[in-house]
Amino acid sequence: MIGIIDYGMGNLFSVSKALERIGIPYVISDSPETLNKTKGVILPGVGAFKDAMARLREKELDQFIYQYVESGRPLLGICLGMQLLFEESEENGLFEGLGLLKGRVVRIPERTADGERLKVPHMGWNKLHFHQEAPVLQGIKDGYVYFVHSYYVDGMDTSSLLASADYGVTVPAVVGHENVSGMQFHPEKSSATGMQLLTNFAKAMERSEDIL
């Protein structure tokens, strides 16, 4: 069973439908007690960083996430959910994140280093470049995935960077450190590649048997 953290900031429908398609049972909840019975959790998210952190704290889901990660079970942040895993964000101010991974969320520049104009949001299908092998990337060949975002993670540890996309800047796309992982794009909207990534995440939950 996967838990989808419901803090009022995501398209939970798409994520849950994608899990149904690949045959993974899930529970959508904002209750730490319910979520704690799962073998892995997904932190989705669409919207502003500041609001998302405020809602997580309001429902004490930030504390739940720390304990969950501490227990060794896998956590996957998607889109804004991935950005929340990092230390801080410059979206409409400077706001503290969960700090599970090192790095800062900054706005995608409007021009490349060569002065070429970049459209923001970074919206559409972009190619993944793989930096290192990881279980979550198993079997991924055609690496096109669907992105929709205006901010990206800067200054992260290269040891946690599993895959990136090129959009004038290097956009961290798949990140992972031990049992904490994140995807900047939307696997649930990324056709067969996205389904494979979610299947791989579900496989990582098998190790949670010993923890529960």
Added chain:
Amino acid sequence: MMTKRIIPCLDVKEGRVVKGIQFVELRDAGDPVELARVYDQQGADELVFLDISASVEGRKTMVDVVQAVASELAIPFTVGGGINALDDMKRILRAGADKVSLNTAAVNNPELINEGAAFFGTQCIVIAIDAKYDPEIGTWRVYTHGGRTPTERTVIDWAKEAVERGAGEILLTSMDEDGSKKGFDIALTKAVGEAVSVPVIASGGAGNAQHFLDVFTEAQADAALAASIFHYKETGVGEVKQFLRNAEVNVR
């Protein structure tokens, strides 16, 4: 870098897909869920569902269709037509659509763009513009109500205003080319693309794969939309993409 997107458009009327040739003559071309599945398999990058009669007859887009499509599709899709208020956006997005597209309602009440963007984020708000060249003013004029009603607005100014208010994407239909199959409107697409900082989807006039290449290379469109040539199997999404790939255009 980013790939160019190919977007089949399904015009929906009473739960069935139809295509308006120059917005008037309609032909039945099937079940939306069935077509969505086929397009996903063919490699479509996104889908757009438009309730073409909604603005005229006040018909609401069917939430059931959206829900059925969302259960089936693993690619993003946009729904337009009959969206006149924030509540309509909520209904459609909660049924599983990724974006809503606003046309007449946004022209009549531009504040709706701000409301939608504030609530859902700019990435969910697509502004659809029906454009027709007006030789008297020497630029393109915005039309509403499915292309029936001319407005006082020019396309470039309206596109800029829409983006300032929070539009995350512009779906630009050339009424001059729509249904002609003679190619996308290069001048229009280029002009809007240069005026705004968000992605522009070119629409109207696709007749063959070369037309897609032209609009991507000459007008720098971010995406291109077509309906009848895909629905009536004159060409497939896969064939268009292969053609683009051979011409060294970056596609998925």
